[in-house]
Amino acid sequence: MPELPDVEGFRDVLDSCGTGRRVEKVEVADAGVLRGVSAARLRRALEGRRLAAPERRGKYLILRTDGDAAVLLHFGMTGRLLCCSPGEPAHRYDRVRFGLTGGRDLRYQDQRKLQGLRLADDEAAVERALAGQGPDALSLDREPFLDLLAGRRARIKTVLMDQSVLAGLGNLLADEILWRARVHPARPADRLSAEEGRHLYGAMRQVLRLSVRAGRVPGRPSWLTGHREGRERTCPRCSTSLGSIRVSGRTTVFCPHCQPRQVGPTARRPRRAGGDPPGASHRRNG
Numbered sequence: 001m002p003e004l005p006d007v008e009g010f011r012d013v014l015d016s017c018g019t020g021r022r023v024e025k026v027e028v029a030d031a032g033v034l035r036g037v038s039a040a041r042l043r044r045a046l047e048g049r050r051l052a053a054p055e056r057r058g059k060y061l062i063l064r065t066d067g068d069a070a071v072l073l074h075f076g077m078t079g080r081l082l083c084c085s086p087g088e089p090a091h092r093y094d095r096v097r098f099g100l101t102g103g104r105d106l107r108y109q110d111q112r113k114l115q116g117l118r119l120a121d122d123e124a125a126v127e128r129a130l131a132g133q134g135p136d137a138l139s140l141d142r143e144p145f146l147d148l149l150a151g152r153r154a155r156i157k158t159v160l161m162d163q164s165v166l167a168g169l170g171n172l173l174a175d176e177i178l179w180r181a182r183v184h185p186a187r188p189a190d191r192l193s194a195e196e197g198r199h200l201y202g203a204m205r206q207v208l209r210l211s212v213r214a215g216r217v218p219g220r221p222s223w224l225t226g227h228r229e230g231r232e233r234t235c236p237r238c239s240t241s242l243g244s245i246r247v248s249g250r251t252t253v254f255c256p257h258c259q260p261r262q263v264g265p266t267a268r269r270p271r272r273a274g275g276d277p278p279g280a281s282h283r284r285n286g
Helices: 004-018 039-046 123-129 142-149 156-161 171-181 194-214
Strands: 023-028 055-057 060-064 070-074 080-084 094-100 104-109 116-120 243-247 250-254
Touching (some): 004 055, 004 060, 004 080, 039 116, 070 123, 156 171, 171 194, 171 250
Antiparallel strands (some): 060 070, 070 116, 243 250
């Protein structure tokens, strides 16, 4: 599923391919990805308009023009945005094509069509469409992040993935961040200590920074994401067999040794052969 780093990568695609270019033609191959707008209305709003610099908020990408209208793109489970030459053959999952001046095509592809494109007539409509989102995870400072956790009794992974609380994190990012911070995904958010909250914020910043640089959530050998699949799934930090539970309906992968469910003030985690000592910094795993 596209998460914040993927959408940031799509923003780069849109910026390099489209900013400053005029929309010559909008072709809708499958209206199943249009949300609250017809193909004809989308064409009227965009054709002849010049694209302005795009913006990302959480998992939404905002395609702006030199007029009042803007398009909000959400990529759901399988959406993506590509820059192509007009002569490239159509792909079976091409849903909307934006023909631009200078011989460029922007193509919105989506296999499952769970989300799609929305048209906002003006900036006020953009803000209304995004009003239910929490602050963007990439731009949030530490103290506001800690404030978001305070008083929330839901499981910490549920809180991290709730777009109305914090925008941009999905399943892979949440698991990676919690693993680095050594926090069990099912622990109540309001039961984390101040130190755990700070470690969690630091892990989030590190994972987002590296993922945005890669344009996706990377599956590196030193990352939890590099060990989620396959028959022998072991923790890249301590070699313990990884556990799997369901949190908010999503498959959740964690290390039972590094991320104990119960953590008390006198609890001590034994050191395992081949693993680093308790409390070793999560920063090693970048």
